[in-house]
Amino acid sequence: MVGAGISGLQTALLLEAQGCQVTVFEARDRIGGRLLTVSDDDGPSFEAGGEWLDSDQPLVHALVNKYQGNLEEAVREPALAIFNGEIRRTDDLWPDLLADEETVELMARSMARELTMPAWTNTKFAKYDTLTLATFIRQHCQSDRGYWWMTANLRSDEGDDLSNIGLLGWLTGYIHYVDRENLNRGESEMSAYRAPMGFSNLLESLRADLKGEVVFDAPLQRVQHTATGVTLHFEYKTESFDAVVLTLPPRCLERLVFEPALDTPKRCAIEACGMSRAIKIVWEFTKPWWKDRGFCGRLHVDSALQQLWEGTRGSKPILTAYICGDRAVEWTNLGDPVNAGVYELTKYFPEAKELFVKGQIFDWINDPYSLGAFSHYAPGYTLGHAKNMVAPHGRIHFAGEHTANWVGFIEGALESAHRVTNEVLAC
Ligand SMILES: Cc1cc2nc3c(=O)[nH]c(=O)nc-3n(C[C@H](O)[C@H](O)[C@H](O)COP(=O)(O)OP(=O)(O)OC[C@H]3O[C@@H](n4cnc5c(N)ncnc54)[C@H](O)[C@@H]3O)c2cc1C
Incomplete structure (x- = not known):
């Protein structure tokens, strides 16, 4: 298994349950990939990556229920929209x-x-x-x-x-x-839940159930494959296996060397798969001033901040900005995006400056082991390439959110784990 994100760990567990012997290789020094609950001495603080679950995502609900109990329901109202400087509650939007x-x-x-x-x-x-x-x-x-x-x-x-x-x-x-x-369920079922103890805690529980080893600081560089096995080349070691599952995000897959080369449809699918550009900027405040302003923290604004919500997972009041696309790239190029964001906030809520404690930017676009936030179907990709992204190549199998019907989502990462497990067992 290459990649100790949620798809890699879940696939490893499913394969072990069927009697396979599995080793997991991970480039980073931690598990979780694009799921990361940032904690401090007081416990979990906020989610830096994937955060929200919809109501109809059975695989992730089952996993959270198994390890953490009931899902945490999101507070979505009252929320605000700001357009051309005019602030409206979302239950009173312009006709x-x-x-x-x-x-x-x-x-x-x-x-x-x-x-x-x-x-x-x-x-x-x-x-x-x-x-x-x-x-x-x-x-x-x-x-x-x-x-x-x-x-x-x-x-x-x-x-x-x-x-x-x-x-x-x-x-x-x-x-x-x-x-x-x-x-008879509606829009309100979207982004309706979070993992009550955070995603990093969930991933630790998966890892604890794993019998096989997780090898950290092991970025895969080269993959040699024959009809009977696959050899993986890392910076400091080389190991051979009967079969390999690659869960690396598309831009990371693109950087690997395959010997012999993957077939053309597979290579084109990896290159054509769109990777969304999303970042988070997270601020801690001395108090949740948004509640005094009569809203839950959720806000869409037509300025560079785009979208905010309350990210608090523990005792410290946290506001999260979630910024996507060209704007996200602009934020990652700023010298001090955290304070620039506070400045943007003070245009509408002057108290934010005084109550601000500290902040952090999470740049998933330039993170070397994600190179983007999550995948999407680019124009022409659905009919031209999507099928080829999923297909195995000999004894090399592909999993991860980018290979799923629930593309982009945590649910998709888990869906891919079930699909690829059956695929490996069948061959
Ligand atoms: C900002 C942000 C917000 C999001 N919000 C949501 C949300 O609200 N709801 C939702 O459902 N989803 C959300 N997502 C998406 C969700 O986090 C992902 O779909 C899911 O975590 C992907 O899991 P994965 O196992 O497929 O990939 P990953 O978690 O990326 O796992 C792949 C692993 O491979 C490792 N790797 C990469 N290159 C190498 C290499 N060369 N060698 C060895 N290992 C390597 C990586 O380090 C990583 O651990 C969000 C993502 C981001 C970044």
């Missing part, structure tokens, strides 16, 4: 914005109802695959406010600017919303 939201949702639902899973089976809808989500939203919004609102919400879901997201791939993700509608 033109709401009309645009309804139009886009009705359109997306009717289109998604025609689609099937996996995403690449929708060959009838090739015209959607070449369109971007930005074009679709522009076509169906009448007002600037509506366009901003839809863009802000969907950019947050996708983790990148909508001009990078293929319409067909996005619509196949929208099938989940249609399913929720069928079950």
